[in-house]
Amino acid sequence: MKQYVLNVQGHPLSSHDLPEQNNLHASQVVQQHAAYWDTDHDGVIWPLDTYRGCRRWGWNPLLCLFATFLINVNLSYPTGSSWLPDPFFRIYLDKLYKDKHGSDSMSFDNEGRFKPQQFEDFFAKYDEGNKGGLDVLDLLRAHKGQRFVFDFFGWSASFFEWLATYLLLWPDDGILRKEDVRRVFDGSIFEWKAEEYEAKQKQKKRGGQGKLRVM
């Protein structure tokens, strides 16, 4: 339990807290972003992997199904090595960088690296009042401001990505913290959120209030 208490207060995860992400250091940021779903470390994300990963956050099965559909159907083909689409809509992590799309914060570059300047720009431009994060209004302005012309794929992709980010973080005060968003980019918050949900469920079963003690 102590481990979660530390984490809620924003301390960095120790290597002990990151289970089995052993190829983390040899992977690009965009691969780290997706490593959470690749539970067997074979570099392939099947639709079932996506579904299970989302379920571990406590999301409704229908929502998970919808997310899996959007993610695997749309992002599988660019990562494949064949001209033909993958019949199982698998996503291959070694070519995940090919899933780059437009109309977003542009914090990933075309090779899958992370671009600090673009990330900082995004918050500098849209964090109105310098709150240290983005609320729903900021996100809507960001979505409008970051659009490329006629980039229907990018518009909808970034919309759903930020929607998913918001649903995952679900901040009490409605502000997506910059640090949490950063940890969405490198994927480190995904496992943490799953464990947080697990702990909540356990506490509920034990008859607690169903809410994590922060102190």
Next chain:
Amino acid sequence: MSKAKQNGFGLAQANGVTNTDDSDKPYTTSLKGQPQTVERKPFVPRDDEELIDIGTARANTAATTAQPDGTQERGWAKKHEHETVRPQRPRTPAFFP
């Protein structure tokens, strides 16, 4: 032409070797297992780069490492300093509002 060269035109081509060496840096720009990051390396600023805040977008100068203050030829940057970079075009500067 020699004057133009002196004032910037052609200078970028002459000094235009882009630095991609990250060996002195505390971060890495390419991974062996990811060939695209080895083949397509990003620009890495040197410590003594004349162009400051290299990632920050400029409103009215098309700045590069070779031309940290934008185009100096015939006072281009000075003449257009009230415009953003986008509408700056030779002879049709106000083509798009």
